[in-house]
Amino acid sequence: MPGHDAADLAHRLGEHAEAVCRHYLSNGRRSGNYWTVGDVRNASGRSMFVRLRDSPKGPPGKWTDAATGEHGDLLDVIRESLGLVDFRDIADEARSFLAMPRAETEPRQERTRVPAPTGSTEASRRLVAMSKPIIATLVETYLRGRAIATLHGTGALRFHPHCYYRPDDYGPTETWPAMIAAVTDLDGRLTGAHRTWLAPDGSGKAPVDTPRRAMGDLLGHAVRFGVPGSVMAAGEGIETTLSLRCAMPDMAMAAALSAAHLAAILFPPTLERLYVIRDNDPAGDGARDSLIQRATDAGIEAIVLSPAMEDFNDDLRHLGLTALRATIADQLMRRDRFRYLKQAA
CATH class of the missing domain: 3.40.1360.10 (Dna Topoisomerase Vi A Subunit; Chain: A, domain 2)
Structure with a gap:
């Protein structure tokens, strides 16, 4: 993420850490000076701790997942809970949230923006929307390398140049180019997405353990x-x-x-x-x-x-x-x- 802008946004979010947690980590709850939840993707549980107040241990908004060793700030919470990919979209979401009225200590209320946990249909919609048509991209290179040359009518396929990939062993998040496929119902409504991570030159799949993954309602x-x-x-x-x-x-x-x-x-x-x-x-x-x-x-x-x-x-x-x-x-x-x-x- 661009350093100065990211640091400023993370600091401003930290000033409203409890409100951020109530909005994006709604399956958690306050416990003293921390917000506890299952993980950064808003799972139920108590292994992740988000600091709500400034302390000798660090500023508000910093979090650690005791189960996985993951840690980060509230920008990471926004990214993972909504399934966002590009920093521009993460920053836009943070700025939008900071402009919203909020009450730090009030019980959860209905929000005008609904969080989209990673793997959800809404996260799929965002990923597809951030992708572009495949013509003259690495997706076209990849498919033609598989002898697939009939590409008209393939609007369901998209290209994302930097799609997040998280290893199954909770290793560091990586980015790879990816073929994004929109999953739709019989009425054409998008319900999910499929990702095929690709090698940087489009010559094959990316050298990762699971180069194909689906998300959403399939x-x-x-x-x-x-x-x-x-x-x-x-x-x-x-x-x-x-x-x-x-x-x-x-x-x-x-x-x-x-x-x-x-x-x-x-x-x-x-x-x-x-x-x-x-x-x-x-x-x-x-x-x-x-x-x-x-x-x-x-x-x-x-x-x-x-x-x-x-x-x-x-x-x-x-x-x-x-x-x-x-x-x-x-x-x-x-x-x-x-x-x-x-x-x-």
Whole structure:
């Protein structure tokens, strides 16, 4: 964070430390000269202590999490509790809060601004809003490196150049470029986001332990490409789904992000036929069977599309687009083969 501006804002927030805690760490409570809460992301608990008054140990607003060893100031509280990424947005939020009327010792009241804990739907919305279209970015470089060249209609994908990544072992927070995917419901409302952290040159995924993570409300929802009518395809991963879309760019498709979420994906009311994009693994088989049963029960025809290799991105990269089209041609209904594969004729 820019040093002078950050230090000034942190100091001003510290002058109203209890009000800040009541607003952004609403699951905690005051305990003497400290605010106690589960963690900086506003979890319930008592392992994190925020100093509320100046003392020989330090200024107000400084905090320590006894469980993880994390520590910081109230700007870090704003960043983590709201899921913000850029300092500009953190500073804007802090300035907005400092302009709000407040009563330090009054019980919690309804606020005009609702905190968005990390991982929430609101945090997902903020992340997507701070990202930009993928054309001429590292996301385009990454996807083309995976042989995915059909990029029109991919407005659900965005690019963030400095997306926060926190290791699972509570190591220091890092920033990496990332592909951000908007997860939406059937009405197009954003409910979550998926992050794929990328290498600085876009040549592959970032060298981190878990380069893919999702956040928000995911169950039943998906990353969507195209508007479904009577026919659509649904798969697990974004790259697998986009690979099949290279062969059938006019078919609406949805990536559910995991086998479990694929099995639970919601059906558009206009849907008559669903193509289930299968991965060659046991989890994929279980998701396929569950989804087929749900579709059948709903009166929707369900047809499985199986890759020649492990998944359709393997087919696209190693066998090529022509071979991928040939693989799926005989698996499609005749009318769909004519409609969606006609450009390959």
